[in-house]
Amino acid sequence: MSCQGSGQTREFCLDKLSPLSYYRSMFQPAKTSTFPTIQEVWELYRPDLLNVESQIQKTLASEVPIINQVALYILNSGGKRIRPLLMILSAKLCPSPTEDHVLLAAVIEFIHTATLLHDDVIDEGNLRRGRKTARTLWGNHASILVGDYLYATAVAQGLSLTNQEVNLGLQKACSQMIEGEMVQHVHNSDLEIRESDYLRIIQYKTASLIAASCYLGGIVSGGTPEQKESLYQFGQSLGIAFQVADDTLDYTAQKQRLGKTLGADLREGKVTLPLIHLLQKCSEVEKKEVIETFKSTDPSERKFDDILDLMHRHGSIEYAFSMARSYVQKAMGFLAPFAPSTHKSALRVVADYVVSRDH
Amino acid sequence: MSCQGSGQTREFCLDKLSPLSYYRSMFQPAKTSTFPTIQEVWELYRPDLLNVESQIQKTLASEVPIINQVALYILNSGGKRIRPLLMILSAKLCPSPTEDHVLLAAVIEFIHTATLLHDDVIDEGNLRRGRKTARTLWGNHASILVGDYLYATAVAQGLSLTNQEVNLGLQKACSQMIEGEMVQHVHNSDLEIRESDYLRIIQYKTASLIAASCYLGGIVSGGTPEQKESLYQFGQSLGIAFQVADDTLDYTAQKQRLGKTLGADLREGKVTLPLIHLLQKCSEVEKKEVIETFKSTDPSERKFDDILDLMHRHGSIEYAFSMARSYVQKAMGFLAPFAPSTHKSALRVVADYVVSRDH
Numbered sequence: 001m002s003c004q005g006s007g008q009t010r011e012f013c014l015d016k017l018s019p020l021s022y023y024r025s026m027f028q029p030a031k032t033s034t035f036p037t038i039q040e041v042w043e044l045y046r047p048d049l050l051n052v053e054s055q056i057q058k059t060l061a062s063e064v065p066i067i068n069q070v071a072l073y074i075l076n077s078g079g080k081r082i083r084p085l086l087m088i089l090s091a092k093l094c095p096s097p098t099e100d101h102v103l104l105a106a107v108i109e110f111i112h113t114a115t116l117l118h119d120d121v122i123d124e125g126n127l128r129r130g131r132k133t134a135r136t137l138w139g140n141h142a143s144i145l146v147g148d149y150l151y152a153t154a155v156a157q158g159l160s161l162t163n164q165e166v167n168l169g170l171q172k173a174c175s176q177m178i179e180g181e182m183v184q185h186v187h188n189s190d191l192e193i194r195e196s197d198y199l200r201i202i203q204y205k206t207a208s209l210i211a212a213s214c215y216l217g218g219i220v221s222g223g224t225p226e227q228k229e230s231l232y233q234f235g236q237s238l239g240i241a242f243q244v245a246d247d248t249l250d251y252t253a254q255k256q257r258l259g260k261t262l263g264a265d266l267r268e269g270k271v272t273l274p275l276i277h278l279l280q281k282c283s284e285v286e287k288k289e290v291i292e293t294f295k296s297t298d299p300s301e302r303k304f305d306d307i308l309d310l311m312h313r314h315g316s317i318e319y320a321f322s323m324a325r326s327y328v329q330k331a332m333g334f335l336a337p338f339a340p341s342t343h344k345s346a347l348r349v350v351a352d353y354v355v356s357r358d359h
Numbered sequence: 360m361s362c363q364g365s366g367q368t369r370e371f372c373l374d375k376l377s378p379l380s381y382y383r384s385m386f387q388p389a390k391t392s393t394f395p396t397i398q399e400v401w402e403l404y405r406p407d408l409l410n411v412e413s414q415i416q417k418t419l420a421s422e423v424p425i426i427n428q429v430a431l432y433i434l435n436s437g438g439k440r441i442r443p444l445l446m447i448l449s450a451k452l453c454p455s456p457t458e459d460h461v462l463l464a465a466v467i468e469f470i471h472t473a474t475l476l477h478d479d480v481i482d483e484g485n486l487r488r489g490r491k492t493a494r495t496l497w498g499n500h501a502s503i504l505v506g507d508y509l510y511a512t513a514v515a516q517g518l519s520l521t522n523q524e525v526n527l528g529l530q531k532a533c534s535q536m537i538e539g540e541m542v543q544h545v546h547n548s549d550l551e552i553r554e555s556d557y558l559r560i561i562q563y564k565t566a567s568l569i570a571a572s573c574y575l576g577g578i579v580s581g582g583t584p585e586q587k588e589s590l591y592q593f594g595q596s597l598g599i600a601f602q603v604a605d606d607t608l609d610y611t612a613q614k615q616r617l618g619k620t621l622g623a624d625l626r627e628g629k630v631t632l633p634l635i636h637l638l639q640k641c642s643e644v645e646k647k648e649v650i651e652t653f654k655s656t657d658p659s660e661r662k663f664d665d666i667l668d669l670m671h672r673h674g675s676i677e678y679a680f681s682m683a684r685s686y687v688q689k690a691m692g693f694l695a696p697f698a699p700s701t702h703k704s705a706l707r708v709v710a711d712y713v714v715s716r717d718h
Contacts, residue, residue, distance in 0.1 A: 064538045066545055118507065121480070122500040141481040141544050144503065148477065148510070149537045155514050156530040162523060171515040178508045179423045185500050186425055 038353040041085070041346045048088045048102070049081060055106040059157060062149065070134050070146040075113055078129045083108045083213040085350055086238075090217030090231045092343040093335075100161055100220035107170065108213050110154040115177060115209075117147035122181075123268055165219050173212035180204025189269035191291060195276050199240065202247075207239025214238075226337060234334040238351050241327035245355040247272035248320040251308055263304045266294060273323065277316040278307070286310055324355040397712040400444070400705045407447045407461070408440060414465040418516060421508065429493050429505040434472055437488045442467045442572040444709060445597075449576030449590045451702040452694075459520055459579035466529065467572050469513040474536060474568075476506035481540075482627055524578050532571035539563025548628035550650060554635050558599065561606075566598025573597075585696060593693040597710050600686035604714040606631035607679040610667055622663045625653060632682065636675040637666070645669055683714040 042049070056075055060068050084105035091101035119125070120133040121143045127133065135143040151174070158170050184201050187193045214235030218228040250265045251274055265272050275294075279287060290310065293303045311317050328351045338344050401408070415434055419427050443464035450460035478484070479492040480502045486492065494502040510533070517529050543560050546552045573594030577587040609624045610633055624631050634653075638646060649669065652662040670676050687710045697703050 062534075062538060064541050067538065067541055118503050122503055142541070144477050144481055145537050145541050145544070149534065149541070151507070151510065152530060152533040152537060156527070156534065159523065159526050159530065164518065164521060167518050168515070171511060171518065174511040175421075175508065175515065178504050178511060179421060179426065182423050182426055182501070182504045182508070185504070186423075
């Protein structure tokens with residue numbers, strides 16, 4: 001089966017209604033890549049990722065069709081399945097991999113998706129990954145309730161493994177994610193926020209679930225306590241790197257690739273690392289200008305570009321990306337106890353990918 | 360310690376900042392009551408209910424103060440703790456009561472509270488139990504996130520009992536509650552909805568958690584499979600009775616006692632039993648008038664009173680209350696296998712109370 005008009009021949013079309021086809025096509029190797037690339041990794045672990053896709057689709061079986069429809073809309077909206085991939089690789093790094101990580105990877109993706117649905121209501125977001133958000137299409141009630149449903153389903157699925165360590169790991173991550181989101185809201189529009197506060201927020205709101213993805217992979221694969229702890233720390237550092245990079249991309253990404261409006265954080269009053277750095281480094285006059293733009297309800301594109309220019313001039317963008325890279329290095333350090341292997345190399349590739357997706 | 364100016368001497372003041380004091384005062388026996396009254400039951404089980412209060416307060420220990428603040432605001436806003444009381448009584452009805460129902464009663468109340476927080480965002484509600492809703496005071500983000508946090512905390516607390524039957528029971532209830540809410544939204548403004556659909560919705564959205572309260576009480580108290588099933592069925596029928604009564608009170612209650620605007624369901628497009636009955640019984644001319652009022656964005660008080668008059672004339676209010684009472688009878692039938700006892704009598708009192716709170 002080939003797909004006409006896509007510029008290249010692929011085994012399957014990018015059919016939004018057929019998520020498995022979509023992922024099969026995504027996992028095709030890039031013909032021009034040199035090893036190791038993220039495409040190579042996706043190809044190598046394609047069977048595992050497809051198992052996770054099947055698990056996601058078959059688990060969503062509410063007797064209320066609209067719940068499945070809304071959930072699948074966002075679950076099949078082009079997410080990169082980074083957390084499932086990290087869980088697969090972490091599991092394979094440990095002594096006795098089973099198939100339990102397939103179920104758990106779906107659980108993690110459900111939890112992640114639940115937070116996206118709720119975030120869109122909280123932030124009144126209309127676009128995510130270039131598509132209309134669920135709340136735009138079905139309303140706030142659908143986003144809130146389907147988020148709740150995905151979380152309840154995740155918990156129920158987690159329980160099916162009857163592994164207390166798994167369930168407690170999931171719950172810790174969930175509580176921390178919510179706490180991180182809440183602290184972020186407390187600090188909304190707070191231009192005095194310190195870098196350490198910012199890092200703590202993203203450790204909770206983002207890194208805790210990524211850490212859990214790696215840690216849980218270790219649990220269900222006979223990881224030793226030291227290995228599980230290493231995987232947790234790896235995931236935590238990588239999660240921080242991921243969010244720092246994401247926040248920086250909000251200023252620098254190519255609009256069409258990010259799939260959302262640039263400068264969304266600035267417009268929503270989120271004070272992230274590039275801005276924190278800029279406010280520390282710029283002159284008083286520049287600071288006044290930045291604050292004025294920040295406080296205006298809808299800053300013009302020119303005003304936004306002025307801030308971006310200042311960030312480049314004061315090294316704020318480079319500082320933030322450099323911090324993201326340093327957290328990747330820190331993350332890789334935690335994998336030192338694991339002997340070299342294909343899986344470990346793949347983790348390095350994924351780690352680099354999450355901080356260099358779009359720049 | 361006595362409280363000045365409250366019209367009667369009580370051991371503790373109704374201090375909103377001291378929930379334990381508040382509940383202690385609520386559980387004081389009514390001096391003029393004749394046995395059995397709900398006040399008598401509250402007095403008899405006061406030590407158990409106070410244990411649940413302590414459990415609620417001590418479990419809420421997020422390191423993010425605003426989460427505890429918002430959660431306690433709604434947890435201490437005058438809810439009657441019907442679900443904890445039903446769990447306590449169900450547990451005591453079984454062969455080997457332990458103290459585990461204290462923790463579980465708090466878990467159930469957390470889940471119930473999480474749904475209230477999310478419902479207020481969904482319905483854009485500004486008043487609950489006569490007080491401003493959390494979303495009015497702190498914003499939608501706080502209501503959504505604290506709801507999520509309460510749910511995550513409930514799951515974590517449930518896990519601490521390491522009882523799979525308990526956890527699966529909780530999860531089933533949560534999934535059904537959400538499904539019921541979602542179907543209710545699908546049927547919003549649907550004047551063709553059948554009574555059977557309505558009953559199915561309230562069975563899911565309301566009765567499932569009340570059924571779980573009773574069932575879980577049985578699980579942690581050595582209930583036999585038959586006893587646990589009886590308690591579940593008791594709770595389910597009682598839950599349906601509760602919601603039918605609640606929906607009818609939305610038309611008939613005394614405004615100040617309900618703590619919210621009368622006719623809220625009508626204004627929000629929720630088609631409940633009195634309206635379903637009226638539309639079946641009234642003339643075509645009356646039906647046209649009812650539909651016109653229903654579809655207007657903000658019906659006047661006079662129009663609302665006209666509908667209430669029609670409901671009284673066609674026996675819709677009596678029909679609905681009668682159905683609530685018949686579900687209470689059905690519920691009590693499920694308790695037949697239990698020998699007569701104080702606890703069983705108390706359940707009868709609570710069952711009657713939930714359908715006769717305000718009329």
